[in-house]
Structure formats: C-alpha cells, structure tokens
Amino acid sequence: METKIVKKPRRKSVVRQATLPLHLMLLPGIFLVLVFNYSTMLGVIIAFQKFDPINSSGTSLLSIFFDSPWASHNGFGNFVSVAMNQAAISATINTVTIAVMKIITMFFSPIILSLMLNEIRKQAVKGAIQTILYLPHFISWVILAGIVIQLLSTTGIINNLFAYFQYINPQANLNDAGATLIAYKRIDFIQSPSMFQPIIIISNIWKEIGWSTIIYLAAISGVDPTLYEAAVMDGANKFKQMWHITLPGMKPIIILLLVLSLQGIFNAGFDQIFNLYSVATYSTGDIIDTFVYRISFTNSQWALGAAVGLFRALISLILISVSYALAYRFAQYEIF
C-alpha cells in the first residue's frame, strides 16, 4: 500500500496548492502597472492627433486620449512636422553621438580597471579604492551636476588653476610689469558647445566607472584558483596569467555586457544632460529626451512631444529586444 503512494503519478502532483492566493498577491501590482504603464501605451494615440488637453471633457481616466481630432496627413502630421524640424534632427544626432561615445568609453575602461584592481593584493587598499570609486554612482545627477557646474564655472577651481599657472608662466613675465597683470581670460566651460560633449563623457566616467567594475570583479572572483596555480607551475608570469586565465574567465560577461549595451544607443542619459545643458549648448547637448520635455512642457506642443516620444520608445523597444535576443543566443542569458 505504501509503495503505491510513492509511485510516479503521486510524485508529480505533490505540490497541487491552490493558486488563488498567487493571483491575489499579484493583483495590486498588476493594477498599478495597468494604470500607470499599459494605459500610457494606449495614450500613444495622441501622437496621431491634434492633441489639446482643453478638448477633453470626459472624467474617465482614458477619455483625454480620445477627445481630440486626428492630425493631418492621415494622422501622421505630427511626425511629418517633426521630421522637418531641424532641432529634432540635431537632437537625434546628438543622442546617438553621446550614447555611442558613452558605450565605448564605458565598455573598455571598467574591464581595464577591474583587471588592475584585481592585481592589488592588499585588501585594505583595494577596499578603500573601491569604496571611493563606487561612491559617485549613488549620488544623484542633480548633485553631481551641481558640483560639475561649480568646478567648471568662471570662478571655479579649474579656472583658478589655469589663471594661477598663467600668472606664474615665465613668458608672461618677460614683458614689463603691467603684462603680468593681464587678466587670464576665464573660460565658461559649461556654456561652451564644443566642450559640452567631452564634459558629459568625462563626468559620466567619473560617476559610473567604479560601479561598472563590480560585475567584472565578480566574474574574476569566480575563476577557478587552481588554474592560476597550474599556470604558475608552467612558468606563466602575472601578465600571461591575466591574458590567458583572467580575461578568458571574464569573456562570457564581457560578451553579455557588450550585447546588452546595444540597448543604450538611443539613451544618452536624460538626468545628466538635463542638469548640465543650457540654451548656449543646445547645438551639441540637446538630446531627444530633453527635446521632448521642452517642446511639451515649455512650448505646450504636446502632440509633437508625444510623436517624438513614441518614435524613441519604439526604437528603444527594438534595440532592447534585439539585445536580449542576442544575449540569449550568445551568452545563454535569461532574464527570469
């Protein structure tokens, strides 16, 4: 009798628990996601309308999206006018330029940095360096941008240092006494269009370089230590160990992160740029996200903003899907 109970069919159904509580648990989360996320997907319809919130008289949640007349060009009027908008085109170009530069700099530097950190044997030193390098990741761009603006302002430390070195420059002293007093022409870095993109890239490295090593360091710590011992017995020096053991050990993660970084091609970092750019740097600093914000909330051209937003969201969706598909294919990466 007892042996029968342990037989196969019984084992299969060992955990037939009621699933109703599981559905109930998901209910609040699903409700919020429906209201604040899926309903906005329905809201992309305003990109095809002559949308004006004044048109809406309904009180239900979604009514505002259905009370405006269709746009011209069979509803594509907003897209047509955006496509001919010089600012929108330059914002798109800036977005891709900045994002690609960020991806490139943030791909190589953490790999090199984590290899270097791995060579530090004194744990206290390593820990201290890591603690400092990780810190900016947790501080918001508002504060970091505030710091960057202060340092680069005309009265900031960078200009002060330049002014100081200009002053003690011996060539400046060759002339008469009055020449040394010629004021150093202070540079307003943050207002300079040609400086803007380098400032963005460098401050981004400052914030994220430490944090992005964490995943590589985890990969390095997962390398089998006996491999190193074997390599030492075979006469491999430290550099050869790095090249032939550590780097191959990191390879899966490197490939994975490279593939996943595809997602970022249209993401130049709204928080950072919104807090650092200004009217003077629109030509090199304006990106799609800041453009959408401005034409919607400053110019009240809501439909245009929605059209650009939809364009960006669709491209991001494609990029993310492709990158996850590639990650699954080449790195056997599963998200859940």
Added chain:
Amino acid sequence: MSKELTTPEIDEKDSKKQLSKRKFSKIKSSNIIKNSKGYKVFSFFNYSFLIILALLCLLPLVQVLATSFSSGLAIKAGKVILWPVDSGMVNGEQVFYPFQFNFAAYQYMITKVAFWQAFWISVQRVVFGTSLSMFLIVICSYPLSQDQRKFSMRLIYVWFFFFSSLFSGGLIPTFYIVYKTGFFDTLAALIVPGAVHVFSIILLLNFFRQLPKELDEAAFMDGAGHWTILFKIYLPTSLPALATITLFTVVGYWNEWFSAIIYINNKSILPLATYLQEILIKKDPQALKPPETGQIGAEVITEQNMIAAQIFIGAAPILMIYPFLQKYFAKGIVLGSVKG
C-alpha cells in the same frame, strides 16, 4: 620555494633572503624570477595609478566641501583649493586664513525654512515610498517565482510585468494619466506611479528561485498556505537580498527629482532633490538670495558657498547609508542579475 611562487611581490626586508634562495633555484624557476621584477614595477605603477584615480574621483567632492566651509571673500579671490579658507580684516586689509573653517553658510542654511521643508518631504517620500515598493516587490516576486507546473499562468504574468519595463507611452501620456488620477500636486504623485520596480521584482524572483524547493514543500505538507510560506519562510531566508533591494529603493526615492518637476506645482511639496535642482541648476534667484547687509554673515555668504553647503547637506543622507549599502550591494547585485 613554493612560498616564493605563490607570492611574487616580495617585501623589501625579505628581498635579500629571497635573492639568496633564488640562486639555488635558478634553473627551475628562472621564468618567474625574471618576471617578478617586471611585475614589481607594474605593481608599483598599478598602485600609484589607482590611488591617483581614487583621489581624482574624490577631489571634486572635497573641493565642494571646502567651498562650503570657506568665506565668500576667499572664494571670490580664488584662494579655496581643496581646503577651507576663512577671511578677515586686519587694519583695514583683507587677510585670508587657510585651514580655518567658516560656518556662516551652514548657519544661514539652517534658518532656511524651504530647504528643511523639502528635506522633510523627501524623508516622507522615502519612508512611504519604500514601504509601498517593498510590499509590492515582495508580493509580486513570490507568485512569479513559483514553479511553472504549479502556477501555469506564471509566464504570462512575468511577461506582463517585464514588457511594461520595455515599452511605455512616454512622457506625455504618462503625465496625463497621473494628471487624470488626481495625484497631480500631491505627495502620492511622487510615490505611486513608480512604485512597481520591475527590475527589483526580477532580482528578487530570481533569488527566490534559488531557494531550496524542499523548504516550501515541507511547509505545505505541514499545512502552510502561500502567505505563510512567503512571510515565514521565504522572507526570513532572503534577508540579504531584501536588504539590498530596500537600500537601493531608498537611494532611488531620495535621488529621484524629475517627477516632481512635472507633477508638482506647489512649492511646499517639492522633495529635496527637486528643490536642489532648482537651486543648483536653474539658479532660482529667490532661493539663492544671500542675507542682506546688516544680517549675520552678509559679507561672507555668497552664492557659491551657499550652493556648496546645500550640495553637501543634500548628499549627506546618501553618504550616511553608503557604508550599509556597500556591505550588501556586491552580494545582492550579483545574486539576481547574473545567473550561471
């Protein structure tokens, strides 16, 4: 011999001993000896480079801290470089005192009602927001971590949540939805729309899936329901993961500034991050008004040290929880995001 092999960096003191040892083992380990010198040079540059890099990373923060403790006159004169400088008058002449702290900017900050109001809103937001988010994350992760055979709808639900993180209607539709829900200009607008963190749910559900299945099977045999299993077994066994996610949620709510820009008109419910944004970035003249002549600190408070003091107070809570954060994050982030 073996010691030399595994620890190629040799202390200065031992190097002579090691050298004599080496002579004996010259033939066998000639490779290692040759390379250990090169490695020592590399190691020296490696240490120097990384320490300089860490300093470079820290210096901007130090400079701002120094500015916040400096007199406005010293800042204007360009005397503040990495350490605070105070100023004073001696016989009608301007004198600067390096390494002297000037607390005027902080004293003035303490009297600013708007700043502390924003601080208090941020605290409320963090407390309520983190509670709500953690509750949602926990009760959503548990069902989604169930075995597919036990919970056949699982994959549909997972995709439901996951897709919401891949695509959204964008800024404008989201703004109007929040507007229509009546949360506009309330604290709820800063909490509820972003309360479901899909990334954290995926992190936690992956953690739950690593827990031994025998645990909940045994509990089920003893008559426990799903709620009991979740709260009595899953949660106590995943405390490190929960701590990590909680800390990240706290940091997220503290740092998030953009939603208040679009959802909040009423200045009295601006969170600190947004309040700072208006001061540091937009340079709101009202908020940056220095004390008038005759008031305390009128000569030594300028826009710069006031901004610096606010930057520092704004970052202080993050700096305070950072050590706790650091304890967990390496473990937590690796737990969920990278499998296998």
